[in-house]
Amino acid sequence: MSMPMSASLVVHSPNGAGDDRPHADLHRIRASMCEHGSMIFSVHVEVRLRPGIADPQGSTIERAMPTLGFAGVSGVRVGKSIRFEIDAADEASARAEAEDLCRRFLTNPVIEDAIVELEPAGVAS
């Protein structure tokens, strides 16, 4: 089964999943960030088990697949998806805060790491 091309484009949109605003909006947001000094970033964190860490959920799902007729699927890994917003002066400081949050709370660094995706979402009121 293959995903429709358009769905794939939405997921990878620079505005974030499901956000189909034209890029002009983002430019406008960025411009007004310069005027107002504070901005809201929409953050998506994907928490993953680190490579080499056994994944009991992933392997159980993988073992169930042949019984459903999916014979060629392998390497199943289960993670978590967490979304939130950060109010920050700029993208670099928003990213630094999100990464600190991941390191100290959202992941257990013994077994997990995280991928942080971040997009401007508006001007802070």
Added chain:
Amino acid sequence: MSSRVGVVVFPGSNCEQDMVEAMRLVGGEPELLWHGDATVNGVDAVIVPGGFAHGDYLRPGAIARFSPVMSAVAEFAAAGGPVVGICNGFQVLTEAGLLPGALQKNAGLKFVCAPAQLRVETTNSVLTRAADKGAVLSIPINHFEGNYTCDAETLAQLRDEDRIVLRYVVNPNGSVDDIAGVCNEGRNVVGLMPHPERSTSELLGSTDGLPLLRSLLSV
């Protein structure tokens, strides 16, 4: 001499009253320590009991470790005070960085509630000093996330420093090296998945938890 033993209560803890009863039985003076108070109230030992602190949201122990009482527990542990985490309490202590490693979902995604045979691997810890080395204890386990894991370097260190306190005779959950309980470098902080407070009477099927609980009082 009687020892005052503080039993930490988080929202979602559910083994604290069992532990209070068990500590009374072995002659301790148990008292509850509320998670929102940043003090251990001058007790002689601290137990972080089992349950589902803060609903186990995000990860077991991930939110509990930020409770005000945990900074007091960390301070108490750093000063050499005996601290034992049982089941969810073990998870809290690993999340808080007071013990190495982490506890993952059981191999096979199986919730295990059954008596487990445990071998006492060292008597050099606050939880085993009144037990016999090599003794096999029958103590129940009751968990979904008790699969102990750590990196190879940490495992080698735990072995070399005799810090694997208890091992399962038959591995029930996929834990690396059959580990059921470990201690910190100072040997005053111990975490284990099995519940010694549930092995305190023949009516419960075993009294093998008693030497462990007595160990805590003899420190």
